[in-house]
Amino acid sequence: MTDSLSILVIESDPNAILFLLTAQNTLQTKGIEPQFRFASNLDEGLNALNDRKFDIIITDLYVNDSQGLNTFIEIQKRTDSIPIIIVGESTEDELELEAIKLGAQDFLPKSDLNVGLLARTILHAIERHRLHENLKALSFTDELTGVYNRRGFFTFLEQQIALARRMQEGFYLFIIDFDYLKHINDSYGHLIGDRALIDMAQCLRTSFRRHDITGRIGGDEFGVIVINAGIENGDFLKQHLFEKLREYNTHIQEPYRLSFSIGKAYFDGMRELTINDLFSEADSNLYQEKLLTHAQHHGSPPLQA
Numbered sequence: 001m002t003d004s005l006s007i008l009v010i011e012s013d014p015n016a017i018l019f020l021l022t023a024q025n026t027l028q029t030k031g032i033e034p035q036f037r038f039a040s041n042l043d044e045g046l047n048a049l050n051d052r053k054f055d056i057i058i059t060d061l062y063v064n065d066s067q068g069l070n071t072f073i074e075i076q077k078r079t080d081s082i083p084i085i086i087v088g089e090s091t092e093d094e095l096e097l098e099a100i101k102l103g104a105q106d107f108l109p110k111s112d113l114n115v116g117l118l119a120r121t122i123l124h125a126i127e128r129h130r131l132h133e134n135l136k137a138l139s140f141t142d143e144l145t146g147v148y149n150r151r152g153f154f155t156f157l158e159q160q161i162a163l164a165r166r167m168q169e170g171f172y173l174f175i176i177d178f179d180y181l182k183h184i185n186d187s188y189g190h191l192i193g194d195r196a197l198i199d200m201a202q203c204l205r206t207s208f209r210r211h212d213i214t215g216r217i218g219g220d221e222f223g224v225i226v227i228n229a230g231i232e233n234g235d236f237l238k239q240h241l242f243e244k245l246r247e248y249n250t251h252i253q254e255p256y257r258l259s260f261s262i263g264k265a266y267f268d269g270m271r272e273l274t275i276n277d278l279f280s281e282a283d284s285n286l287y288q289e290k291l292l293t294h295a296q297h298h299g300s301p302p303l304q305a
Helices: 014-029 042-051 069-078 093-102 115-137 150-167 181-188 190-207 231-249 275-291 294-298
Strands: 003-010 032-039 056-060 084-088 106-109 171-178 213-216 221-226 260-267
Touching: 003 042, 003 115, 014 032, 014 115, 032 042, 032 115, 042 069, 056 069, 056 115, 069 084, 069 093, 084 093, 084 115, 093 106, 106 115, 115 150, 150 171, 150 213, 150 221, 150 275, 171 190, 171 231, 171 275, 181 190, 190 213, 190 221, 190 231, 231 260, 260 275
Parallel strands: 003 032, 003 056, 056 084, 084 106
Antiparallel strands: 171 221, 171 260, 213 221
């Protein structure tokens, strides 16, 4: 059974256009019935978005009338309800990261492009986007911080496990424990404590990509699902988060500093793990983290001098 998908392609490169045209029949065998509409420049692509609804957008960042991230930003302004896949040169690593942080579903280097990869990326992007839309519709949001609440986070985690198994792709689960929240509450009151929780959620949201999932899963505990990550990225992601924490603390105009401990667990798409198994593994890692002198090495003291 194939899925009929309306796909807008914004592309000036004739070789990329030819590849997509010749890939149509093979895509059908991968479960996709593509209905392509091609636009050779950004203006033509934006007009197409006004004309009809598309299931997915594939775009180069460099087209005849637009260059770099501006291409993605202009497309995203017109729609935040359609998944966008970027195609480009493999040398565009920084642009790739920026586009994904801004909300692109994926980046495909033209040098690696083949029908199997294209089909997999399209299916993954569509399904991941549907999961996000379903969560929005169910209002799984923590009222105080604006991130997903416990129910929303666990719902997405369950769906992500199923998706990772189907796609055989990995993801990281991070459990982040907010250190010293009780101390802040006791010293300044719960209103200031609530403000600290809001700051914590904002710090986490700005430290990861838009399509990664952040949730408040307990009073002072947060969770993050880092989608489509390799197992080798775990330590890098933790260090990146601590660096963002230090940077965030320099801008806080409050009587406290944020500080947290992190536990992590990896799901590689092949493991027979339950949600409880994943959380148990992350909790164990968190406990080991807390045994270290975390405040000395990874964060400022909880209160300003």
